Amino acid sequence: MVMPVPAAVLTESAVPGSMNDVRRSNLALVLGRIAQASADTHLTRAQVASATGLTKASVSSLVLELLGAGLVCEIGLNPQGERGRPGVGLQLNPDRAVMGMEINVDYIAAGVIDLSGTLLVQEIQERDNRDSDSGPVMDALALLAATVASAAGKRGVRILGGGLAVPGLVDAATSRVLLAPNLGWTGVDLDLTRLLPGTALGVALFNEANAAALAELQHRQANGGSGFLFVSGEVGVGGGLVIGAELFTGPEGHAGEVGHVVVAPEGSLCSCGGTGCLETVAGQDAIFTAAGISGSRTRSENMSALVDSLTAGEPGALLAVDRAGKYLGMALASTARVTDIGSVVLGGHFAVLDPWLRAPLVASLEKYAPGRIAAEQVSLTAVGQAGALLGAAGSVVRSLVEAPYLVQP
Template sequence: MAMPAQAAALAETGAPGNMGDVRRSNLALVMGRIARQPAGVHLTRAHVAATTGLTKASVSSLVVALLDAGLVRETGLNPQGERGRPGVGLELNPARAVMGMEINVDYIAAGVTDLSGTLLLREVRERDNRDSEPGPVVAALAALAASLCVEATGRGIQIVGGGLAVPGLVDPARSMVLAAPNLGWEGVPLDLAALLPGSPLGVALFNEANAAALAEIARRPAGDADFLFVSGEVGVGGGLVIGAELFTGPAGHAGEVGHVVVDPGGTRCSCGGTGCLETVAGQDAIFAAAGMAGLPVTRSAALAALLSALDSGDPGARAAVDRAGRALGVALASTARVVNVGSVVLGGHFAVLDQWLRAPLLASLEKYAPGKFTPGQLTVTAVGDPGALLGAAGSVVRSLVEAPHLLQA
């Protein structure tokens, strides 16, 4: 029987409720069920059918589609929990991966993760990107990504897409950096296709602190679903997590704790304001206050020198970190009054300096927001330095799990 004209039109436009939508929804349901399994646990088709409510015939058809797309693979017979003949186990295909990338003020980085989020490869290259044209920076990152692609290919791994984290306000839909003051970029479109040419999913754009916060979500203790992630780099970024979901606000720019004013009579910030947190607690501000400004050293060497000075009890270094801790406390106290987060996670140099930063930070929090945070609610990152690229990569994987049809032939 011929399909009615209206139904045919709806099918062609992908309107809600057509058979294509139902199949895509069920494909995502099956993919998500397989993806949520802990390492070493392999569901069979019968397990998937029983836990999703789909028929065994539907699950078998959907699994074939996922196998053909290379997203899952069979692992052999799995006798656990089934009567009669054991079924064949299923798992995410370790031969498919995504790439997380990061552009920051003084380095670029890239890393390859499998679909379960395990970091397989990573490389960081120090590079001064201040006031650089975007083209050469993207080209340098593309070269780094290409080298990791070659290494991944040598291991039999195909990279299907990626995510890029940048320290600034971004518009992912237009692949544009709206404002990244410490890079000197404003209203800058990025050629994301150049980073992973030919990849099926392309490259998605993220704010650096938001991406790092996403990486923290899966690694927080059970029940810790509300937290503010604070990223300490040359600038200071923030990612706000509520109910285990990243909250970015209507325009996607919520959580910018680095530009909370902590010193109204202070110095000019790169954002154009005055007295922002990053003018006191950003890397450059701490190095300057510790008497290390202008030294011709790399970021890692500068941090190492600061740590050495702190270890030796250098008064200038201690005073600089104390001042940063107090200012961070003011910003967090103000933020906590507006958004009722349950805890704070410190990343970047705040995590590195935790041993010296914690006491002035806690004292400041107690002064300006008494009883709001206990010492146990102030923790350091569980992910570490790769947080931004892991979060960017993980978000791409999550999108793929929710829409596996994107990789179907």
Template sequence: MRHVIALDVGGTAMKAALIALDGTLLYEERRATGRERGPEAVVEAVIGLAEDLSARGRSRFGTAAEAVGVAVPGIVDARRGVAVHSANLGWCDVPLGESLSRRLGGTPVAVGHDVRAGGLAEGRLGAGRGSGRFLFVSLGTGIAGALGIDGGVEAGARGCAGEIGHVVVRPGGPACGCGGRGCLEALASAAAVGRAWAAASGDPSADAADCARAVDAGDEAASAVWRTAVDALADGLVTAVTVLDPGTLIIGGGLAEAGDTLLVPLRAAVAERVTFQKLPAIVPAALGDAAGCQGAGLLARDLLATAAAV
């Protein structure tokens, strides 16, 4: 059976799959990234997992994988297959595509950004299917986005399109990991909400999920923390709506697991802020944490389709 390898490399875990060319999931696996052993060890872990999947595919289906798609966090130069910078993995200018291809006997490799890969999957297979133009926003440790256009995702001139998390919504506000202040990510990511609720509750182990539960229970301090994050997120999203005019806003990532506790006030806050702009549908992501791996599979399949069309 003809198939591809899909890899979604996270800061702590890797999700991997063998996927048939028609999209059927044939096999899936998860492994630790091994970040604690250093950046070179992470590269070897990724390659080792790909080699194991390649061997499994040959054994089970009698043929080698025809392409590999790999999604990684940070700044990615997809054209060169290079992970330019990833703080999560400690990578800087890692030629991941070349290294993987060489170790897999010349198998073609597509390298993409994890959130944009997830957005690609949501656009074709999930909540954005049929919408034409959408913005996928992932609210996790950080905040990143993917602009979907007619079945594809816009990477930008330098691979950085969609970085909505670094739109400044509170000038002079909290410090952000990017070096700026008042970025959306510093105020409305799951990590930011967790920090704010830990401080407000006096529980250093509290996180965003705890804050959401406290909001549901009617805790006023939690509600104040939540409103601060929702207001910042609404400001950032209205900026994106004004510039990009998406038909649908897809909200994913860990914070979105709060469901209507997030989406109901967020929809209201965005609606209050729009003037001439057309209000897009604001919907939850459909694929959960499988989106990145499914998107990596789409990158691999698209690579084959492009090669076939040449």
């Protein structure tokens, strides 16, 4: 995982303010440099000092603090780039981790990633959360989180905090779900402290599509900072907009809601209260209904049945997915015109249905926004179904790198 690094070195003589602020900034600078190193590179104290412009004595003192907090550890000797006696290499502590969690319409999930971004443990539990009170859902997630934390603990891993992704508009500062129509939640305050009690960083709240977009961004950073729109296909349709290697959420934090772009003005009522939104024709339930797939089966079983029908060439299924692809392309064309993005990443059921969805999607893009998004710029998710929890957890790791003083020795 590539971590951002503060742009400038703070020195006691150059920056006004408290000495404590200077030390905290330099602590983040040192941890950021260690986090930036590739998996097979273990920087020494001298190399960190050279890279940051800090004195060797300052770096040694800061590293001692990071060692005490358990955020880094020493590993072997590093002879590369050293004169004389080799130095001791440093790396992020593999025994420290954060937990990503997700509440979606038909499942809850929890996974533990270490500070380098490696997924260590993951559990997904199917559960019908539609129109459920938040209390029982949080109870179930707390039990799942405890189970996953216990599994990580048996491997000697200590969890420092976590992130929770939900399919709706959120106010992270107040831990409130403003609107999650497919869950039936409006203005719901979540007690996040019950999920990971006693952890240093607590739990942060994220929009599911934005979190998944962040996971895609982390994966793509090695290839540059071009922007893209991540489209999450679940019961609803979510979107995360990345511009210049940064997630763009808008003034109120709600940008990227491509699922509620109107594509069929005379169409069906949407769960958001609007009419003719993309979600009403390209969401999972809409596709299942149009394909004649329903009943008491779970959504994963419905998706398997849909794929079987598509593989068999059943006209109803093919028509339903063709229609979804057409309207998805229409929504993406409008979004591309407004945001100036030229690349799209498909996740959720859009990735699963790609063999049948792509042709009508590309044709629709070419019709409504010719030359704006090339066919080769429509790619599939690189992080899969775990994207939301990986993105939520990864955001917490980045916050930790920027403020390591939050974890006390």
